[in-house]
Amino acid sequence: MRVRMEYRVGNNLKFLGNLDMINLMSRVLRRARTPFALSEGFNPHIKLSLGTVLPVGVWGEREYLDLELAEEIEPTVLVEQLNRVLPSDMEIKRCIKVDEKQPALMKTINAASYSFILESNDDYLALPERIMGEEQLLVKSRGKQKGVDKDLRPGIYKITVLPQEESVIIKIWVNVGEPVNVRYDELRDLLVAQGVKPEAIVNIFRSGNYIRIGTDFYSPLEKVS
Amino acid sequence: MKDRIFRDILPNVSKPARYTGNEVNMIKKEWDHSRIKMAFAFPDVYEVGMSHVGSKILYGLINEETEHLMERVYAPWPDMEREMRQHRIPLFSLESFIPLPEFDLLGFTLQYELAITNVLNMLDMAGIPVWSRDRGEDYPLVIAGGPVVFNPEPYADFFDLFLIGDGEEVLPEFMDCCWENRHLPKQERLLKLAALEGVYLPSFYRVEYQEDGKLKQMTPRLESLPGTIRKRVVRDLDQAYFPERPVLPYMNIVHDRAVLEVMRGCQRGCRFCHAGMVYRPVRERSIETLQRQADRQLANTGYDEISLTSLSTLDYSGVDKLVKDLVETYQHQGTGVSLPSLRVDAFSIELANEVQKVRKTTLTLAPEAGTQRLRDSINKNVSEEQLLEAVKAAFQSGWLSIKLYFMIGLPGETEEDLLGILDLLEKVRALGDQYARRKVEIRASIASFVPKAHTPFQWQAQSSIQELEQKRKLLTARKMRRIKLSFHDSKTSYLEGVLSRGDRRLSLPIFAAWQKGCKFDGWSEYFNFAYWLEAFQEAAIDTEFYTTRFRSYDEVLPWDFIDIGVSKDFLQTENEKAALGVITEDCRWQECNDCGICPAFEVELDIKEEVQG
Numbered sequence: 079m080r081v082r083m084e085y086r087v088g089n090n091l092k093f094l095g096n097l098d099m100i101n102l103m104s105r106v107l108r109r110a111r112t113p114f115a116l117s118e119g120f121n122p123h124i125k126l127s128l129g130t131v132l133p134v135g136v137w138g139e140r141e142y143l144d145l146e147l148a149e150e151i152e153p154t155v156l157v158e159q160l161n162r163v164l165p166s167d168m169e170i171k172r173c174i175k176v177d178e179k180q181p182a183l184m185k186t187i188n189a190a191s192y193s194f195i196l197e198s199n200d201d202y203l204a205l206p207e208r209i210m211g212e213e214q215l216l217v218k219s220r221g222k223q224k225g226v227d228k229d230l231r232p233g234i235y236k237i238t239v240l241p242q243e244e245s246v247i248i249k250i251w252v253n254v255g256e257p258v259n260v261r262y263d264e265l266r267d268l269l270v271a272q273g274v275k276p277e278a279i280v281n282i283f284r285s286g287n288y289i290r291i292g293t294d295f296y297s298p299l300e301k302v303s
Numbered sequence: 304m305k306d307r308i309f310r311d312i313l314p315n316v317s318k319p320a321r322y323t324g325n326e327v328n329m330i331k332k333e334w335d336h337s338r339i340k341m342a343f344a345f346p347d348v349y350e351v352g353m354s355h356v357g358s359k360i361l362y363g364l365i366n367e368e369t370e371h372l373m374e375r376v377y378a379p380w381p382d383m384e385r386e387m388r389q390h391r392i393p394l395f396s397l398e399s400f401i402p403l404p405e406f407d408l409l410g411f412t413l414q415y416e417l418a419i420t421n422v423l424n425m426l427d428m429a430g431i432p433v434w435s436r437d438r439g440e441d442y443p444l445v446i447a448g449g450p451v452v453f454n455p456e457p458y459a460d461f462f463d464l465f466l467i468g469d470g471e472e473v474l475p476e477f478m479d480c481c482w483e484n485r486h487l488p489k490q491e492r493l494l495k496l497a498a499l500e501g502v503y504l505p506s507f508y509r510v511e512y513q514e515d516g517k518l519k520q521m522t523p524r525l526e527s528l529p530g531t532i533r534k535r536v537v538r539d540l541d542q543a544y545f546p547e548r549p550v551l552p553y554m555n556i557v558h559d560r561a562v563l564e565v566m567r568g569c570q571r572g573c574r575f576c577h578a579g580m581v582y583r584p585v586r587e588r589s590i591e592t593l594q595r596q597a598d599r600q601l602a603n604t605g606y607d608e609i610s611l612t613s614l615s616t617l618d619y620s621g622v623d624k625l626v627k628d629l630v631e632t633y634q635h636q637g638t639g640v641s642l643p644s645l646r647v648d649a650f651s652i653e654l655a656n657e658v659q660k661v662r663k664t665t666l667t668l669a670p671e672a673g674t675q676r677l678r679d680s681i682n683k684n685v686s687e688e689q690l691l692e693a694v695k696a697a698f699q700s701g702w703l704s705i706k707l708y709f710m711i712g713l714p715g716e717t718e719e720d721l722l723g724i725l726d727l728l729e730k731v732r733a734l735g736d737q738y739a740r741r742k743v744e745i746r747a748s749i750a751s752f753v754p755k756a757h758t759p760f761q762w763q764a765q766s767s768i769q770e771l772e773q774k775r776k777l778l779t780a781r782k783m784r785r786i787k788l789s790f791h792d793s794k795t796s797y798l799e800g801v802l803s804r805g806d807r808r809l810s811l812p813i814f815a816a817w818q819k820g821c822k823f824d825g826w827s828e829y830f831n832f833a834y835w836l837e838a839f840q841e842a843a844i845d846t847e848f849y850t851t852r853f854r855s856y857d858e859v860l861p862w863d864f865i866d867i868g869v870s871k872d873f874l875q876t877e878n879e880k881a882a883l884g885v886i887t888e889d890c891r892w893q894e895c896n897d898c899g900i901c902p903a904f905e906v907e908l909d910i911k912e913e914v915q916g
Contacts, residue, residue: 090325091323093313093319093323094553094554095320095554098320098554098555101555102553105551105606107605108601108605108606108636108638116637122637123637124637134319135313135314135319165325166325167325280310281310
């Protein structure tokens, strides 16, 4: 049986690397005595796969994982068992059973949204239109080809500005993977280039991971055939 | 403060998860409702300190079973230190993000001599004066424990008090005493604490030297203080506290697994071994206790590996049954058992094969010396026949990689002994060619012998750096296929040698070395021997006085006032027997060797299962 879960990784856990997160989840499953499936061989491991890597320094509001189970278990029961032993700043929000033939999460997630929390009195309401109106948005790549000019424009789908009481949240929907993989740190560079003061950016989180079809963004829990 | 650290500092440092705290099973007690607030400081980086079993024991014991509170702090890596100093953030605890000066007690564990510069650096980062005499009423008491403080003298001027021996035995009553006397001025409080057994108050002892630089005598300044400090001993390890909910790190640490301490102490009696002398007698836990601890630790952590730790785990009387039980119980969950080191015999291999069912590792054996004569001399009671038997059995059962530990610079070592290491390695490889399924890889890790206080070799001369380099040349001259030698740094070993048998006069050069920038001296990328040499020179310290000099039996040694229970007569006899190449058998299978521990401390060997010698 395979299940897909949506979970939250809070601010306290934003400095974990991807391997740390896999270890954390494996240990959670063992503490919860989940009937996970093990791989064969000398070094058996839990058949667990996380969606796209959550970058170090960024927390995640809606992250996803797939897990193979050796026994049938009611998803709501599983959620309850896992939430009981998860670190305090993490939570499984939803869980559904998915077909074992479903493609891996890593392959289906093709978009993400990053939210930048700004503490500033400046007015950013004109920012989305200005950015989306540009032909080209060049930043220095922070990915594989470090330092090379990279045009983020084709990878940016949507920007919203949401004023809060004492802050502003700028949320940017971007492409993940080919052709332009947009990283959160490149987005931060872009915002700074657009006049946002670096010290005004007080926190960054990934607000979602999506399966994008045309102009629609679906949660990986929605688009399962 | 936590928000500032998360926002301004952690994004700029390597491995930020070292500094975030909040791990699963962390215990954060109510600050205002706790009695003595103690910060437990490990003077190395998080992933090293978090792997230390003793720290886990004390943390759990104080927080779970007393009214006091204990929080953790580790040495920040230099990139973090830079950021903290720049942002003027004092060293803080991981539980509450509280600066160290706000604690009542700051306790360091000294696992390694060279960690002392990190101690000074951590005090400085906390804004606490490093010299004990400069710390008035407003500062926490700064104390130390751990194996290094069996000779506390080189560090005597930095600490208010030392706790000698098994920490879980003394710390709770030490903290109770701190609480009862909390309203007294510091000096009076110190004297109350020094009345406890195993507690040493260095500033109240006068040290005099002879004209030739040797120690003349050490005397307490007050009659009420003891002339010798007796170590503390856990009598019943089976009943002693052991954590069942260890703090579970988020990041990968050095020993990232559940741990069972199957026994404490070892009396194989290797004559170079510090731990084997100071942690006598052997005390075992029962199989039932260990099974229960394994079950609870795994349930509370979710670890997928369980390690059986001790000074010599294969000597634990219940090891065979315990390993088989654990493997059988947890195998189906993909949870493995690991043995940190193996004895050099076929039984070990058989048991290692048992473990192999679940997880594959390199086989590690420690013959320590290359010839039978020298192995007898150091009392490493292993014959070449046994070793080769073990290796053959290992290759036959599928191992392809073997690592062997040796030491060079041992007392009485000759060229023949050194070449004997190479001959032995070639024999091991030949067995591999004969019995293994594929080409084998043999690795030898070669350490430099450092004479340690309280061992039979405490009077012996240490090899100079030049001698060690010559020995190294001799060993690397022979070309050997598929045999890799790696050497410990001879300068590091030399410095360890200065400190391990040092006296109070070393505090000045230690301080000076730290001021020059020495820290993380155990890490080769930070070790700066030139700074140390400068520091010794400026303090007019001749390091050879501490290292390459033979000491006579009538010399007063700086650590003589620490009573480990093993008599100086026994150590002397053992040193004599080494010269004659006569072995001393383990007293578990032979009659008592009169080392002195049992009558002196009214303790007994505590062996749980019937075993064949």
